[in-house]
């Protein structure tokens with residue numbers, strides 16, 4: 001795929017991002033333009049040539065699997081402390097992504113474990129007083145051994161990959177290539193393992209593995225798993241379409257902040273995780289690893305002048321990355 005042609009697999013294009021690391025700006029820009037096309041059409045794409053090592057994926061995957069297999073009392077030792085502090089364990093049914101859409105629904109059929117940045121710095125910028133919940137330390141379980149190290153390594157690699165993709169975003173939007181750099185150098189991103197247990201019983205009416213939602217931040221990188229009942233995107237035509245799992249590829253989608261930055265020229269597409277069909281007799285367990293890239297808490301997000309036509313009003317008032325995220329966290333726990 002060295003000619004950068006997007007391969008249309010259903011509605012989500014596959015983009016080889018190898019050339020984002022090229023010395024040749026024309027090659028970097030060509031990838032940026034492919035990304036721009038995908039973000040205007042559907043807000044989702046799959047990446048190959050991303051360079052995220054398999055060992056790092058396996059490190060998070062294996063430790064997460066072991067963690068979720070432990071007794072509930074052990075998992076509860078690192079329970080998420082409150083809606084605003086997304087650190088630690090959330091059990092099945094405790095929240096629902098669909099609450100973000102002000103929809104009432106039974107709790108989602110997943111459990112999850114979340115961590116945030118692990119930077120250690122005395123700089124007052126990172127203190128709880130200034131930063132609110134965004135740099136609160138992570139909670140690590142006593143077992144499995146090696147979980148913290150595996151997750152921190154993945155976090156750093158995924159964060160670097162997001163910085164690279166954001167350079168591609170800037171090129172795709174005809175901005176200076178480093179436009180986003182000073183807005184994501186102290187990012188408040190999050191890493192999550194999300195586990196969808198095998199469904200013995202049929203779900204309650206309206207209950208999903210993960211209800212329909214848009215993501216909150218700049219971009220999300222999902223490492224999915226082949227299993228019945230997977231990720232689906234809502235197309236502009238109003239259809240739910242499966243996102244195919246391509247071995248070695250990662251799924252990327254943009255979140256609300258990129259839509260706001262681009263004044264909705266780029267689409268923050270709704271997505272959900274469907275329940276497995278009831279006629280599947282095999283185990284339907286599924287787990288994905290999700291990295292939510294989120295700019296610095298004080299980064300001001302407002303429509304780029306280049307995305308607002310002359311004489312038109314921007315569609316969004318300025319917000320900060322941190323305030324937007326906190327508002328979303330609170331909603332995810334509130335039944336509409």
Ligand SMILES: O=C(O)CCC(=O)C(=O)O
Pocket residue numbers: 194210215222224230231271272273287288290
């Ligand atoms: O598990 C997945 O494939 C996606 C999960 C998701 O959309 C999310 O956690 O925001």
Ligand SMILES: [Fe+2]
Pocket residue numbers: 213214215271
């Ligand atoms: Fe999502």
